[in-house]
Amino acid sequence: MAIRYWPMAAAAVGFRLVLVLFGGDLHLASRPEVSTPLTSLRRLAEGYWLKQASVSPYSGSMYHGSPLLLSVLGPLTNSRPDGHHAHIYCSLIFVAVDFLAAMLIRATGHKLQMARNRSLKSIDLTKAVNDTVNVSAGDVASLIYLWNPWAIVTCVGSCTSPIENLMVVIMIYGACSRLAPLAAFGYVMATHLSLYPVILIVPVILLLGYGPDAPPPKVFLIKGSSASKSDVSDNDKTTRQRAVQQFSWKPVLHFIFWLFILSCHVLLLSSVILKKVGGLHEMFEKTYGFILTVKDLSPNIGVLWYFFAEVFDFFRNFFLIVFNMNIIFMVLPLAIRLKHRPCFLAFVYTAIVAILKSYPSAGDSALYLGLLGLFVNELAEMQFTFFLFFGYIGVSLLSPVMHNLWIWRGTGNANFYFATGLAYTCLQTVLLVESVSSMIKHDRKLRLLVSS
Amino acid sequence: MKSVPKQEAQPKPRLIVRLGVFLASHHILFSVLCCSAGIITLLLLPSLAKNTYLSENALIPGFANPLFSTEDAIEANRFMKGIEAVLANFIAQQIEALGAEVCYHKFIPRSKNFHPLKFFTSMTNDMAIQPNGTDTNFGINTIGIVRAPRGDGKETIVLVSPYNSQSVQSNELLSLALGFSVFSLLSRAAWLSKDVVWLSVDSQFGEYVAVSAWLNLYHNLVFLSQSVILHTKMYGANHINDGNSEKTEVMAFKCAGTMVAALIFKVGETRRYGDRDSVMMYAEASNGQMPNLDLLNVVHYLAVHRQVPDYVEGTANLANSIYSQALGVPTGSHGAFCDYQVDVVSLEFSPTFHVRNDNAKSLFRLRGGMLIEGVVRSVNNLLEKFHQSFFLYFLTAPSKFISVGMYMIPFALLLAPLPIVAAAFAGGSKSMEKPVDKLIEHSKADDIADIPQSKGGSCKWLQAAKVLLVIQLWAVLVSLLPYYITQIPDATPMQSTLIWVVLSIVILIALSVLFGSPYSAGVEWKLLKATLITSMSIGLGLMSIINFATAQLGALIVIPMCLFSRPLKASGMNFLPRSVLLASNIVFAVLGFPPAAVLIMKGMSKGSCSWTTDFGDFWIWMEFLWEWSSETYLYLYLVHLPCWLLCILVLLHPCRQLESKIKEDWLFGLGGIFFSVGKF
Numbered sequence A: 001m002a003i004r005y006w007p008m009a010a011a012a013v014g015f016r017l018v019l020v021l022f023g024g025d026l027h028l029a030s031r032p033e034v035s036t037p038l039t040s041l042r043r044l045a046e047g048y049w050l051k052q053a054s055v056s057p058y059s060g061s062m063y064h065g066s067p068l069l070l071s072v073l074g075p076l077t078n079s080r081p082d083g084h085h086a087h088i089y090c091s092l093i094f095v096a097v098d099f100l101a102a103m104l105i106r107a108t109g110h111k112l113q114m115a116r117n118r119s120l121k122s123i124d125l126t127k128a129v130n131d132t133v134n135v136s137a138g139d140v141a142s143l144i145y146l147w148n149p150w151a152i153v154t155c156v157g158s159c160t161s162p163i164e165n166l167m168v169v170i171m172i173y174g175a176c177s178r179l180a181p182l183a184a185f186g187y188v189m190a191t192h193l194s195l196y197p198v199i200l201i202v203p204v205i206l207l208l209g210y211g212p213d214a215p216p217p218k219v220f221l222i223k224g225s226s227a228s229k230s231d232v233s234d235n236d237k238t239t240r241q242r243a244v245q246q247f248s249w250k251p252v253l254h255f256i257f258w259l260f261i262l263s264c265h266v267l268l269l270s271s272v273i274l275k276k277v278g279g280l281h282e283m284f285e286k287t288y289g290f291i292l293t294v295k296d297l298s299p300n301i302g303v304l305w306y307f308f309a310e311v312f313d314f315f316r317n318f319f320l321i322v323f324n325m326n327i328i329f330m331v332l333p334l335a336i337r338l339k340h341r342p343c344f345l346a347f348v349y350t351a352i353v354a355i356l357k358s359y360p361s362a363g364d365s366a367l368y369l370g371l372l373g374l375f376v377n378e379l380a381e382m383q384f385t386f387f388l389f390f391g392y393i394g395v396s397l398l399s400p401v402m403h404n405l406w407i408w409r410g411t412g413n414a415n416f417y418f419a420t421g422l423a424y425t426c427l428q429t430v431l432l433v434e435s436v437s438s439m440i441k442h443d444r445k446l447r448l449l450v451s452s
Numbered sequence B: 001m002k003s004v005p006k007q008e009a010q011p012k013p014r015l016i017v018r019l020g021v022f023l024a025s026h027h028i029l030f031s032v033l034c035c036s037a038g039i040i041t042l043l044l045l046p047s048l049a050k051n052t053y054l055s056e057n058a059l060i061p062g063f064a065n066p067l068f069s070t071e072d073a074i075e076a077n078r079f080m081k082g083i084e085a086v087l088a089n090f091i092a093q094q095i096e097a098l099g100a101e102v103c104y105h106k107f108i109p110r111s112k113n114f115h116p117l118k119f120f121t122s123m124t125n126d127m128a129i130q131p132n133g134t135d136t137n138f139g140i141n142t143i144g145i146v147r148a149p150r151g152d153g154k155e156t157i158v159l160v161s162p163y164n165s166q167s168v169q170s171n172e173l174l175s176l177a178l179g180f181s182v183f184s185l186l187s188r189a190a191w192l193s194k195d196v197v198w199l200s201v202d203s204q205f206g207e208y209v210a211v212s213a214w215l216n217l218y219h220n221l222v223f224l225s226q227s228v229i230l231h232t233k234m235y236g237a238n239h240i241n242d243g244n245s246e247k248t249e250v251m252a253f254k255c256a257g258t259m260v261a262a263l264i265f266k267v268g269e270t271r272r273y274g275d276r277d278s279v280m281m282y283a284e285a286s287n288g289q290m291p292n293l294d295l296l297n298v299v300h301y302l303a304v305h306r307q308v309p310d311y312v313e314g315t316a317n318l319a320n321s322i323y324s325q326a327l328g329v330p331t332g333s334h335g336a337f338c339d340y341q342v343d344v345v346s347l348e349f350s351p352t353f354h355v356r357n358d359n360a361k362s363l364f365r366l367r368g369g370m371l372i373e374g375v376v377r378s379v380n381n382l383l384e385k386f387h388q389s390f391f392l393y394f395l396t397a398p399s400k401f402i403s404v405g406m407y408m409i410p411f412a413l414l415l416a417p418l419p420i421v422a423a424a425f426a427g428g429s430k431s432m433e434k435p436v437d438k439l440i441e442h443s444k445a446d447d448i449a450d451i452p453q454s455k456g457g458s459c460k461w462l463q464a465a466k467v468l469l470v471i472q473l474w475a476v477l478v479s480l481l482p483y484y485i486t487q488i489p490d491a492t493p494m495q496s497t498l499i500w501v502v503l504s505i506v507i508l509i510a511l512s513v514l515f516g517s518p519y520s521a522g523v524e525w526k527l528l529k530a531t532l533i534t535s536m537s538i539g540l541g542l543m544s545i546i547n548f549a550t551a552q553l554g555a556l557i558v559i560p561m562c563l564f565s566r567p568l569k570a571s572g573m574n575f576l577p578r579s580v581l582l583a584s585n586i587v588f589a590v591l592g593f594p595p596a597a598v599l600i601m602k603g604m605s606k607g608s609c610s611w612t613t614d615f616g617d618f619w620i621w622m623e624f625l626w627e628w629s630s631e632t633y634l635y636l637y638l639v640h641l642p643c644w645l646l647c648i649l650v651l652l653h654p655c656r657q658l659e660s661k662i663k664e665d666w667l668f669g670l671g672g673i674f675f676s677v678g679k680f
Helices: A002-022 A041-052 A067-078 A088-122 A126-130 A137-147 A149-156 A161-176 A180-194 A196-210 A217-229 A234-243 A249-273 A280-293 A304-310 A313-337 A342-356 A362-375 A385-409 A414-451 B004-008 B015-025 B027-048 B070-081 B087-098 B170-188 B207-219 B244-251 B293-303 B311-327 B334-338 B358-381 B404-415 B417-431 B434-443 B448-454 B461-485 B493-515 B525-546 B548-564 B575-592 B594-606 B611-627 B631-651 B656-679
Strands: B101-107 B139-146 B155-163 B195-202 B258-267 B278-282 B343-350 B393-397 B400-403
Touching: A002 A088, A002 A137, A002 A149, A041 A067, A067 A088, A067 A249, A088 A126, A088 A137, A088 A149, A088 A161, A088 A362, A137 A149, A137 A362, A149 A161, A149 A362, A161 A180, A161 A196, A161 A342, A161 A362, A180 A196, A180 A249, A196 A249, A196 A313, A196 A342, A217 A414, A249 A280, A280 A313, A304 A313, A304 A414, A313 A342, A342 A362, A342 A414, A362 A414, A385 A414, A385 B417, A385 B461, A385 B525, B015 B027, B015 B417, B027 B311, B027 B393, B027 B400, B027 B404, B027 B417, B027 B548, B070 B170, B070 B358, B087 B101, B087 B139, B087 B170, B087 B195, B101 B207, B139 B170, B139 B207, B155 B170, B155 B207, B155 B358, B170 B195, B170 B258, B170 B358, B195 B207, B207 B334, B258 B334, B258 B358, B278 B293, B293 B343, B293 B358, B311 B393, B311 B548, B334 B343, B343 B358, B393 B404, B400 B404, B404 B525, B404 B548, B417 B525, B417 B548, B461 B493, B461 B525, B461 B611, B461 B631, B493 B611, B525 B548, B525 B631, B548 B575, B548 B631, B575 B594, B575 B631, B594 B611, B594 B631, B611 B631
Parallel strands: B155 B195, B155 B258, B258 B343
Antiparallel strands: B101 B139, B139 B195, B278 B343, B393 B400
């Protein structure tokens, strides 16, 4: 695997470049699966134009992104070379961003792998577990991210999702390698760009406090008790005790400190950019408010647009609360159950967010599918992988067909497209449930192996 | 330590999982039952057809007495008598005389296009080609527009009557006259609330081309800075010196509102031996798209008084309808309208009178005019777009239809066993290992290292999926080849077919060199078959949404082919069932290959078997499909052909797995013997 990694990665980047340079008439940017009101680059260009005209970029309900993106990507949207598609410079940046994200996923994978080997060694199971499946998780994950058709489509389709994904990946990498400032930077930026990563604070703090994923603490306890019965030298005991790590406050406090500093910076920068054309208040209203109140009901691959198009106006607020709380409700139970595997917890959270967020797109799925690759060794015994794989293929082909039937041919209706969205949500749910349960099974297996 | 086995005792699987396991274990019985039920219901479909009914109350057909009278019929007669050599000009003059607006539309025939993905892109993207002054080979449509006295000019009804400007037949003249008389009546009608556009189509390059060119310009209007240059062909030689000012005004392209519905009517050949006049309705547009059923209902309500056909006739109608939908090629110029979401129907009148019989002719004109007026009047009543009635249906007779809910049943029955069989085969390779796995877990043997030995099986299918992806890549490349092959000048169909076949084989070999041959990774045939069936059910499911008829016909061929497929070398069956399976495998493998199927069909229908021309015919047929941007072409290449190839791969699977294992055991045994001998 390691030998063939670089050619594959290079081929993926080359494929993206080919699509960016020559795939001008694919019209991916207009697909509802690819770009949402939050991430569409066309809207960003509009916002930039408004800002240049000394009008608030948020006026007219076109732009709902961050002012920072506006000043970074905005100037690039203005220049349009002939013969290429409109946002070619931005797309080239996105290719680089995707590559960087893949590299960081790979590095995270290596970190996780090292931690895994260390903890397995301390409970004497290296041979037992590693004999079966021991592929380099980082390589697999980053190749999945690079070759995932959805990631490619998102990258080529002129939307800002790759940057949001990169920020989440930076955060996870920083937390895994205990670089508090980097983790804080990724966290602040990801939250600033798309709000939902705010719940990732739980895994980040766990990662900084306890270190990367390890078998459940119970395993170490059992091992310790069984070891104490037999005659083992003191040296071994101490290594085992070290493996069960205590929560270390220092990096967490460090992280919180940086969190404050960086969020102040971001707010300051935003207000400087928006000076004279609107304030921070408008920014919060038009970005976070837009996300939370589901104002745009144009179809996407999620399920909320249909629901809020149907719901009576006087129930709207109630259901807004219900749907937004839905995400919050799952945070605590999952955190308690999976606290020994914070990185996996981060994957679960991103998947939940991708299912339940108000404007989901293929880019969100690309992120969590990439992260799923990090646990390829632990999840090797997952069930239904065959049907999940083909289900994902089927749904991603079905979605454009249904959209066409509804919008262009007029023989279908909104229910057709919504049915695909439902099927897609079901698939994601099954994937999530299966991955969590097989991770728990894996932990149970480790315990059995230790106690036998 | 004692409590470990208790904890470890597997919880009972959920009910749905158990149900799935039960079905999967009886998958052969299940698939036989489902497939036969599917075929039986398919045969029963004609007798399950329901009577059509008008869903949209606003239509109220036949509510008002038709105003079309004998005087209008006489006007049509006058029109026919006065026809000049240059028809377009004459029609324009007549329309102007009515006080309606008139304009010309000049177009050049489109060259052949390769648009396999046209379905997925919007229709309005391609710009209209403007003829420039130098072209001599162009056609002219004449358009008359009546502005509705009560309307707001937002909606239009389109009437189309085609004629060939190069050689005008008498029946075409009759349809033009009919169109003109209806148009003249409508130009005086006070009740009109939608604009009426009368399009007399110059069909010298084919009706479809002319209509689609006009529609394209109508929907992608280009504002020309200078007026189009006049041409002698348009006005005739004697008009060339006339004052240009009023003519250029005529040239400017005129539009009305969005189209609500369109009606294409033409008079067919005279039927000598029929006892009454008849009207044929054609509605199949590209990719099996149909107009709203209500439009057909209105026509049927106003035109028809003949009763229900029997089962045989209904089946023939249904088969005809399924065939023309499955081909994905429109049956007339109405296809162009359907591309723009306009509900449309083509009417072909077949009169029974003699051409010279003036009396019968005027009666015919009266009847035709009343029908057209009635339809226009009904559509005129509409307040919304057609949406009430069905879009997805088959007609077994003008008054009998099978709705989507009904015709999906046989297809769903055919498709139902596929996931089950796939699950059985995908799980089958795992279940062989499960007992071993459980055994070890229960015994908790000392060497724990053995436990995971049997694991990792859940991702074995990745190899099979890789084979599938490589084959799909091959299929995409092969489907693009014809586009490049047609660029070769002066190639006969036979040559093109040969080039295509050779190139596809070369690509296949190249891909298998690049990605490794399908058998080298040691893919089990069961997993290969599971992948095949899953990919096929995805493909068929998608196609059933795009074009149901294609999927239905395809399912009848592909599903038995895939369900029967089994490696020729596989053992473990008695002689008789095995030989039957073998024979059916080979038959399906031959029938499933598209060129072979076409060849056999041609040979059966013609009787004579001239091998080479028939092989060339396949190319022509293929070219026909992609010229009309039919998705059937994509289905053939991206679903059918990969399935066929995977089937062949399954058939030729070497089944080495068991043998190699046996060999290994044998080697171990041998080594053991040597070892013990060495000890001695």
